[in-house]
Amino acid sequence: MVSYKIIKVKTPDFNMDIKRIKGMNDILPDEAIKWRRIEDICRKVFMGFGYNEIRPPVIEKTELFARSIGESTDIVEKEMYTLTTSKGGHITLRPEATASILRAYIENSLYVQNPVQKFFTIGPMFRHERPQKGRYRQFHQVDVELLGTDSPYADIEIISLLDYLLIQLGIKDITIQINSLGCKECRPVFQKSLLNFLQGVNKELCQDCRRRINTNPLRILDCKVPSCKKILINAPVILDDLCKSCNDHFNRVKDGIGALGIAYKVIPGLVRGLDYYTGIAFEAITDNLGAQNAVGGGGRYNGLIRELGGPDLSGIGFALGIERLLLLTENNRGEDGDVLLPLYLIALGEKARELFFNLSQRLARASIPNGFSFLTKSLKAQMKLADRNNARFALIAGEDELSDGLVILRDMQTKFQKQIPIENLFENIKNEIMEAEVI
Ligand code: HAM
Numbered sequence: 001m002v003s004y005k006i007i008k009v010k011t012p013d014f015n016m017d018i019k020r021i022k023g024m025n026d027i028l029p030d031e032a033i034k035w036r037r038i039e040d041i042c043r044k045v046f047m048g049f050g051y052n053e054i055r056p057p058v059i060e061k062t063e064l065f066a067r068s069i070g071e072s073t074d075i076v077e078k079e080m081y082t083l084t085t086s087k088g089g090h091i092t093l094r095p096e097a098t099a100s101i102l103r104a105y106i107e108n109s110l111y112v113q114n115p116v117q118k119f120f121t122i123g124p125m126f127r128h129e130r131p132q133k134g135r136y137r138q139f140h141q142v143d144v145e146l147l148g149t150d151s152p153y154a155d156i157e158i159i160s161l162l163d164y165l166l167i168q169l170g171i172k173d174i175t176i177q178i179n180s181l182g183c184k185e186c187r188p189v190f191q192k193s194l195l196n197f198l199q200g201v202n203k204e205l206c207q208d209c210r211r212r213i214n215t216n217p218l219r220i221l222d223c224k225v226p227s228c229k230k231i232l233i234n235a236p237v238i239l240d241d242l243c244k245s246c247n248d249h250f251n252r253v254k255d256g257i258g259a260l261g262i263a264y265k266v267i268p269g270l271v272r273g274l275d276y277y278t279g280i281a282f283e284a285i286t287d288n289l290g291a292q293n294a295v296g297g298g299g300r301y302n303g304l305i306r307e308l309g310g311p312d313l314s315g316i317g318f319a320l321g322i323e324r325l326l327l328l329t330e331n332n333r334g335e336d337g338d339v340l341l342p343l344y345l346i347a348l349g350e351k352a353r354e355l356f357f358n359l360s361q362r363l364a365r366a367s368i369p370n371g372f373s374f375l376t377k378s379l380k381a382q383m384k385l386a387d388r389n390n391a392r393f394a395l396i397a398g399e400d401e402l403s404d405g406l407v408i409l410r411d412m413q414t415k416f417q418k419q420i421p422i423e424n425l426f427e428n429i430k431n432e433i434m435e436a437e438v439i
Pocket of ligand 1: 095129135137142295298317321323
């Protein structure tokens with residue numbers, strides 16, 4: 001792998017007036033290396049657990065998200081990027097991946113041969129939130145879904161997968177918080193006692209929470225306003241109202257993840273920002289990200305496949321935000337330091353340029369990354385470029401060397417130089433690079 005160092009230089013002001021959209025970031029080459037590392041580890045872990053990649057489109061009918069995530073959630077109420085089609089319909093840039101994966105599972109009848117299907121996807125999501133560290137308008141998720149079973153083993157596998165993935169990514173100081181949000185039998189019982197409580201403290205709640213009493217009372221439990229948090233300490237707890245089936249399921253999952261040695265904390269006030277969850281819900285929380293303390297989250301959604309027009313099958317999954325994973329791995333720079341461009345070609349004079357351009361193309365086709373200056377520059381300027389590109393070797397050809405049938409190979413680390421014959425140049429250079437084990 002090759003690292004192209006991005007040097008921050010003072011750039012002339014060209015009066016550029018078209019800039020990127022607020023909250024949407026360029027991932028520049030030196031950053032992209034870190035993204036690739038995360039994506040590669042995720043892919044390897046997911047495939048090891050038997051999950052198959054699926055790539056739904058990034059835009060879907062608005063109705064898909066409204067019906068699954070819930071009309072009265074923040075995401076659907078105010079965060080979606082929605083376009084009107086020429087026929088007056090509405091389509092939305094996906095704010096998450098679960099709904100699209102379920103739509104694809106149903107629409108392509110993937111459940112027919114085997115209802116139990118395991119999927120993962122990696123890609124951009126869009127939410128019109130106020131940007132801050134760890135919160136963007138275009139962000140990226142790795143997402144997994146295990147569909148077609150309500151076995152507690154599925155919940156245990158999903159939480160185990162989350163735990164193992166975080167270990168493989170080298171992310172420490174994470175707490176896995178879990179809760180059960182009940183089912184269509186027991187949730188209404190809890191909602192009733194919660195409403196009773198909320199109506200009693202109505203006047204002391206923030207404006208947002210007062211509005212939510214009528215639209216989405218469960219979300220009030222997640223309010224971050226300190227005065228609300230204080231009041232909600234005394235709110236009823238959903239775990240007290242779970243029916244026998246939800247309670248048994250919750251206990252089996254806790255026992256199962258405990259037996260795998262996964263550390264977790266039961267947080268009875270944990271609720272999620274999407275309405276589709278039933279039963280187990282969980283989040284991976286850190287103290288190292290400031291306000292955006294959730295690296296990932298997920299849970300079970302037992303009625304959702306049917307709600308979207310499919311069979312009565314269950315599912316469970318989670319998503320992690322790649323930007324947040326990157327913020328947490330920012331200190332793990334060891335690997336990048338080792339990464340070098342194997343070779344930079346420095347040609348002086350037209351004859352040497354022609355020779356080296358051809359060599360550059362041959363090396364590239366043999367998967368040997370190399371640099372070549374397209375601009376005619378002095379030896380000093382090109383040496384500087386080799387240095388900036390973190391090159392391990394520089395290959396130098398001037399008129400004099402060429403007339404002697406030689407070029408010079410300079411080890412940029414040891415400064416040792418040696419002459420290489422032009423005859424069989426490609427093979428000679430390939431051997432030198434292989435011997436130095438730069439790739
Ligand atoms: P979510 O909790 O909304 O869940 O998002 C999952 C993760 O995406 C968050 O924990 C966070 O790391 C990242 N994320 C969310 N919004 C932003 C943002 N504006 N900027 C940066 N990162 C963000 C879901 O999306 C569910 N679909 C997860 C799931 C899958 N549940 C079941 N299956």
